[in-house]
Amino acid sequence: MIQVQDLKIHYGDFVAVDNLSFSVKPGTVFGLIGPNGAGKTTTIKAIATLIEPTYGEIMLGETSVLHQPEQARRILGYMPDFPPVYDDLRVEEFCDLFAHAYGQSSVERKEKVEKALAQTELTTKRRELCKSLSRGMKQRALLAKTLVHDPSVMLLDEPGANLDPKARIDMRKLLRKLADQGKTILVSSHVLTELQDLCDEIGIMRNGKMVVSGSIEEITQRKQSARTLEVEIAGESSKLSEWVEQWPTLSELKHRDESKTQFDIIHSGDREEIPEILSQMVAHGIKVISFTTRKSKVEDLFLEIESGSTEFDQN
Amino acid sequence: MNPLILKGIRENLRFKHLIAAGLFSLIVCSTVYLTAFLQGSEGKFSVNPETKEWVKGEDSPVNGARNAFTFLLALQGFHLMFLGTGRVASITAEERESGLLDYQRMTPMNPLSKIVGYIFGIPSREYYMFLFTLPFLGHAIIAGELPWGNIIHLYSVFFCSVILYHLTAHAVGLVVPKPRAASWVSRIVVLGLYVVLPGLGQAGISFLSFLTILPTYFGKILPVIQEEGDHKKSDFDYESQITEFWQDVPFFDFTISPTTFTFLMQGLLILALLVTGYRKWRNQALPALSKPSAFFIYSIFQLLLLGCLWTFFDRGEASGLIGQELSANEFYRKEERIMGLILVISIFFSLSVLFILCLINICCPNRHLYLKGIQRIAKFNLARIPRIADESSGLFLTLILAAITLFTYCLLISLALDSEAWELTSTFHSLSLIPAAILMLAVIYLQASRELWFNLGFWGFVGLLWITPLLASLVIGVGWGEENMSLILRLLAINPLSIIPMHWMYEHADIGNLPEEITQNLESAIWFGLLIAGVFASVLQARLYFLRKK
Secondary structure, X not given: OEEEEEEEEEEOOEEEEXXXXXXXXXXXXXXXXXXXOOOHXXXXXXXXXXXXXXXXXXXXXXXXXXXXXXXXXXXXXXXXXXXXXXXXXXXXXXXXXXXXXXXXOHHHHHHHHHHHHHHOOOHHHOOOEHHHOOHHHHHHHHHHHHHOOOOOEEEEEOOOOOOOHXXXXXXXXXXXXXXXXXXEEEEEEOOHHHHHOOOOEEEEEEOOEEEEEXXXXXXXXXXXXXXXXXXXXXXXXXXXXXXXXXXXXXXXXXXXXXOOOEEEEEEOOOHHHHHHHHHHHXXXXXXXXXXXXXXXXXXXXXXXXXXXXXXXXXX | OOXXXXXXXXXXXXXXHXXXXXXXXXXXXXXHHHHHHHHHHOOOEEEOOOOOOEEEOOOOHHHHHHHHHHHHHHHHHHHHHHHHHHHHHHHHHHHHHHOHHHHHHHOXXXXXXXXXXXXXXXXXXXXXXXXOOHHHHHHHHHHOOOOHHHHHHXXXXXXXXXXXXXXXXXXXXXXXXXXXXXXXXXXXHHHHHHHHHHHHHHHOXXXXXXXXXXXXXXXXXXXXXXXXOHHHHOOOOHHHHHHHHOOOEEEOOEEEOHHHHHHHHHHHHHHHHHHHHHHHXXXXXXXXXXXXXXXXXXXXXXXXXXXXXXXXHHHOOOOHHHHHHHHOOOOOOHHHHHHHHHHHHHHHHHHHHHHHHHHHHHHOOOHHHHHHHHHHHHHOOOOOOOOOOOOOOOHHHHHHHHHHHHHHHHHHHHHHHHOOXXXXXXXXXXXHHHHHHHHHHHHHHHHHHHHHOOHHHHHHHHHHHHHHHHHHHHHHHHHHOHHHHHHHHHHHHOOHHHHHHHHHHHHOHHHHOOOHHHHHHHHHHHHHHHHHHHHHHHHHHHHHHHHHXX
């Protein structure tokens, strides 16, 4: 449903998004993950018709966002990363305004507003002025407004940023439900745990580029080529660090959780090599208390990408 | 109903607002109206010629109502034109800053509907306050026996002006980067465009006067108020002169009624502002005007200038203060008439150049936009950016605008040279070549500087080059004027706007009996100004060329 091809966006000399390509299938939730400044918001805004890219193509089904923005807007729902609302409107008036702007009749509007308020659990707050709402509630009001014209493509920039834990879980459930109903959802966040349980696919961005994308399982499998060994030793660490330096497939010895005896070591060799590493370590006189292979998580991968220590070939 | 108007009503006219705004409007309006009515109704004291005693005339409710009408109109203008304009600009800018405007931009409503929604929805409270003035207006019309036809004329123009001002404010709100500044910037723009600029109507460029409701007020209402009011009894007939001035508008060889001309002028401006609003609603990053729109608007502007100045150059007849002076044979000496001509040609040239400056600022791409265009053509293997695209260089447009100005200028000086009213001794070539050269060079360096630098750099450059030498010449002129005349003139000549009057004075030095030394200084200053403009034009264009090539 969303097809982004060779998207490039400049802010003057600065390249905010650099030849980005990805696609999101209908009925799926795609998570854009990346550190601040990675280009997530710019990408979402370009899909939302709010930024004109330098070049590239964005298709929503058969509709070209660049060439048919008016048509694209009819099927788009966009929720920005901060919740500006019309302070002096009541919550139901706020939703009604957008239902009206999308050309719905008064009967239709009433029904759609009712439904959106119920979906976002704002029914009890419907008569309150938007300015009296907390940030979390404003976020919900914004989601209600996004849902009110029943868009088939939803773009949500940091949707859980201001929500309490329960509201986050509720929102996840709601988005999952909407995806199951066939909506295409693109979500951005830098809170990975939020997306891990929600998204069918993720894309990790850095410096305007998509570093890696695919389903979470696919990505973590690809990451298996570089794994972390967790080692706890007794005695001095200098022996361990000298030994690690000599072993060609080991690198980046780091203290774990500020402990003097627990270490993380990056291993980039074959999995079959791991027993040999352990035996050689012991043979070398290192007093190993524990030795485990940590299963790679998306969070690790994300942190590595953020620090620039991992490079993937995106294809 | 337009959803945005409904939103404006919901936001601004809740029960508490209805009470507060209603009471405020009612109290202020009743105070102003009753005070003016009672003061105007009272019979005036006058000296009885027989007894030489002060006697009080009869009280007149008609005079009272007519007196109050003007105050009421001012109050209505305050509500809708001052408060409403500020509110439209500040709310538009705030919503743009907060991102709320993006929500609206994403709705499938037509941009024109959105503009209508904003300019009628945001000032809904001001329109509500206006409603409270209507009973007083009714009283003033009936008690003051004001003709309904004239009132309809006036209020049609009044509402047209209100829409124009609100549209200006909306466009300012969409363009001005800082929302806090938008409210005041819009008021200043409205004041400048619709109060200060119309002042130039007094110098013969009458179409500028029709940006306000004043022509219709002076043409349609003031004569009625004078009919029976106390004003007629006054010996001072300045108002009568003003009334006469607004009765018809000279345009080429025919005349147009002030109301029609006001609608025409305001309609054109509304059209230009709608184009700006439409583009900004479509995409905030787009320049306020496209190159073809800029060309179209500027052509109409030049046509209006030509039409209004036609009779002045052709027959020496003009409207406004200059016209009155000429009609009253105040300029009976030839040198004084030539000075009037130089004044008008300088205003024509300055207005044109300042308009081109604004269009250069709007339509020429900054480095960001130009780079975007370059990236696109590189990606799609195109030979060049289309000339009318926003991303393309503005040099071509700028040269066309300058050519249009020169065409108008040449037509006007041809008229003046052929006219018996002026008895000019110069030739067409001597009057046209220097202005043509300075105009072309000035627009070339302005365009290059706009495309080389960002806003601050561009305006800083224009300020330093055009204003600082004027200020320096002012200081030197006051302190050491006589011995530094050559320096003062050279400083003045750095500003291309000064070169036109200097050149005309040089050309007519014999008529003005200018001393030989001054004439020589003028000539060298003009060449100095041309040299400076030429140096800037070539250096900046070369820099732009090499930067782009890199």
